[in-house]
Amino acid sequence: MSSSNQFALLKSRRFAPFFWTQALGAFNDNVFKNALVIMAVYQIAAHDPARATSYTNMAAALFIAPFLLFSATSGQLSDKFDKAKLAQLVKVMEVGIMLIALFAFLAKSIPLLMTLLFMMGLHSTLFGPLKYGLLPQVLDSRELVGGNGLIEMATFLAILLGQTLGAVLINIPDTGAWLVGGACILTAVAGLASSLRMPPVPAPDPDLKINWNPFSESWNNLSYIRGNRAVLLSCMGISWFWFFGSVFITQLPTYAQSIIGGNASVYTFLLAVFSLGIGIGSLLCERLSGHKVEIGLVPFGSIGMTLFGADLYFAKPDLAVAHDLTIAALLVQPWIWRVLVDLLLMAVFSGFFIVPLFALIQTRSDPARRSRVIAANNILNALFMVVAAGLSVLLLGVAKLSIPQLLLATALMNAVVAIYIYTLVPEFLMRFLSWILVNTLYRIKLDGLDHIPDEGPALLVSNHVSFMDALIIGGSVRRPVRFVMYYKIFNIPLLSFIFRTAKAIPIAGYKENPELLAKAFDEVDAELAQGNLVCIFPEGGLTKDGEIAEFKAGLERILERRPVPVVPLALRGLWGSIFSRRDSALGRARLPRRFRSRIGLAAGAAVEPAAATADLLQQRVSALRGADA
Template identity: 55%
Template sequence: MSHPNQFSLLSQRRFAPFFWTQFLGAFNDNLFKTALMVILTYDALSWTTLSPSLVTNLIPGLFILPYVLFSATAGQFADKYEKAGLARFVKWMELAIMLAAGAGWMTHTLWLLVAAVVGMGVHSTLFGPVKYAYLPQQLSPEELIGGNGVIEMGTFVGILLGEILGAVLVLHQPYGIALVAGATVLTALLGLAASYRIPLTPAPAPELKISRNPLAESIRNIAFSRKNKVVFLAMLGNSWFWFYGALILAQFPVYAKDYLHGDHSVFVLLLTVFSLGVGSGSLLCERLSGRKVEIGLVPFGSIGLSLFGLDLYFASLGYHNTAAVDFAGLLAQHASWRILFDVLMIGLFGGFFIVPLFALIQTRCDPQHISRTIAGMNILNALFMVAAAGVAIVLLGQGFTIPQLFLVTAVLNALVALYIFSLVPEFLMRFLAWLLIHTVHRVKCIDAERIPAEGAAVLVCNHVSYVDAIVIGAASPRPIRFVMDHRIFKLPLLGWIFRTARAIPIAPAKEDPWLMEKAYVDIAQALHEGDLVCIFPEGRLTSTGELNEFKGGIAKIVARSQVPVIPMALRGLWGHLLSRGAENVFERTFRTGWRSRLALAVGQPVAPQDATPERLREQVLALRGGWK
């Protein structure tokens, strides 16, 4: 079945006005901040006696300080009040702040500009929970990953264009400051106009009482989110990305000036390449994820962040030019292409990392609490970004170079990733499944949307190979508890994978009656908790490629739990290296070839009273057809 492209959302009122509202907000934030940082880097003596490296780390820290102080209150507002009206209120606030900043620019008043930085931080703090809580209310589940990708792309393109325009305008003599002041006010007006087209989006918790104690509410928000381990660790992963990005991006002005010996156009080039990377990675997520929330991309993104962060350090050491250059002169340096490639790849893999995390949080947290969950994440983001500014200031003060700062960040990223993935093995499991179906196999999913996105159900499927569970798990929008032969758990790699995925071991009654009965108890408990459980009713791998008889265990499971049964059929795995057949291993390896074609067909749900082994076998056989 064909699906509309994610960009089709930009032609729809439920998405487009909101997209342009947030795009213009991100654009204006960065136009203003970048103009201020550039003027304080390249014309510092006219404004302040502070060192440029201190100022370029201090300004981002001041911008995100309101996230720490007011995110909890902002989350309450977004849950209590209608979101379109709230967006318009925030845009009026932005206009007032930019008018005040305009006065600061024209009178050369630095404290007023710094106050405006904090004011824009408050503006972004209030809009943050609205931004990500709005999407699940207006988009269907299969649109969510694409919608998030477009939003992230828009955010980083807005950041990019704002940074470019801010850096270019402020140094335009003699009218640069006036141009920046006018551009920020005009952008605020355009954002306000776009906000009046956002459709009505009802509040999920209008009866909510706003807490007057932001600190206590912040603690409550984070404590509530910690109850859902996967969501909370996704929030931490999201915050880590902002630590990583803030630490690296804050170094770009001085890195461009002192290490690459470039003018402000080199700084703009670095921002452009990074932002294009993040935008491209965000948009690619929909294609790579198959229009579902695919958290297997998160480890993939994390690997890229560390690898290319490390290489950026080594690439920086290989840059030996000492002559002053503009962006064209930088591109003429052979060593610069490796640096730019690393920056692009950091952005690209950052997109792979961040978009699935946003979608995971949106789909797995309590709908009544989504804005406050996003607010809690924003608090963590702010704390991590403040920490990034602090770490950069301390390390630079201890004599670290900026390339060494890149190295430290890449190593820290690897350690943090290992920690998070050890606590929530689902990330790693989904990565292995995603890797399998995008390298060794080409998997086509037929009617995969019939796998329920929520609620308990039993999935039944033919059993063709040792990787059946991984292929099925990759097609599912949510985790599956697989019922597996206990002997598989003794295999070196597969055993670890299935234990990590909380698979349920089972044994024949004549071999281990206690383990068999325990398996049925565990299955009933999993279904009671609303999980998906997948069983292979044949009880063993096929040795001929044909379906064996379905055992009576499925009837016992359904009789006890009374949940729907979803028949499924794998096509094309027979003859795989890890299937069971008469040919020897080498014949099977070369017969299927590299990138072999597979399909997973999903049937209509069967009511519990109709889910007999015979009927289910007939349905699985019909779904499989003649393609084994």
């Protein structure tokens, strides 16, 4: 059953065991990896900077290499087999790796530890497509954003806690190696125990024949997403997030030391602030989106990432004057609060950016190939992170940028990339503008929108109360909607930009413009033929008295050409708003009476095309609206 509160999912067996399994896995990754790096850099190669740098770079490369090499195979396995059983096998593998890791830490064997780090990268590679492919199978559409938010929050907090624990334990004299190895084994066993409680998750494509060639299958996976433009651009957006985030996270230790002047604890503190921000942003997505996939949050997130990321440069552009500051000594510096606010809010807006994109990929992908789409996304993520590392080296080493200048350049690049993506997928920008307008002016109660099919063509018919009707419907229905609207409304300044971006279809009466009328019917038929949703207002204009006018027979003409299901919609509570004709009809000025007023949008059961007459649909819409105009 659907849960109205995302935290209630943590009590559900279909979600909670998986949640803890993935959180413990991310935690263990980072305990192991950070302990290894600290042992290699600060203990084994403490007096050899070149060797220490080599170990750091080698660790990063070995952990990310499996994502490039084996993501394609992992995606196939997640589509072919029960994801719960696959998760359990991955956790058994993790226990085996950590048993060997204890010996490797005690022996201080860098070659063996590096090999095991590669294996942990493989462990994460196998779990990635499984993780994001499983959520749409165990959660319904209203839970998907909240579930993704919880997963992202847990992942970043696990990274923070894991890195912190790994650093603390490995630095304990004499017993550090024992403690790290023991903690990793216990965490792996706990993850295995949690995975054993996961209920079965049926394979979406059990007859899939595995292609074991990672290179040809990687190309196949990338081909899957090229066929779906929205999914492709979402994958590119997520990959850009990892480019952006990896630059900031990679430079954070040096930033904490040379720009802020803090000691090692200050770096951990900044990492905690960043991780906390990601967690807050991820959790807030559900509340801001109203339990649905709201891609309007993506531009909102990119704006915040740019503004607060760029302001880090202006908050502290110069090298530190004092060094080796503790957290307490740092907090009395007047400039540090601007740095912390920038870092926190940049991370919060990053959560707004990333969670809807993951949810969009999950909902817009073919269920039988969903894990392979996630695998393709992981390949792109890894490539972008490699490019981020290379570009950072060039800008810092060749161009001689300072760390704050590099962060400013990355924030400005984020703005350019965001603008480019939104020109390629105008739906993102349209949803953002609609979301801002509608949620600023109204509080909307949605009812019965699950009657609108998740895929395939359908005709939506609604009463027409205000100039905001298309924005309200378009901002509330999870799928993109193509609106047919009177050309004079279509041409209203400002709103016209949104309507054009949303690919609305202008229409006129036969006596006004017969050519435009014929063109509109052709465009409606083409959109339905492509499997899209089309919404019409059969009254032919805004209501002048608050009542529903007679539905015109044009909708029957549409169905004669293209028989598709018809879903009745009813807008409630909009009569009397500043955007309706109530005041103009009475000769009064249009003044807003209620700010953030409560309105409603209700959908009824779909009507088969053979039975969908104008009279019947008018009756259905009237019944849905009830007495509340």
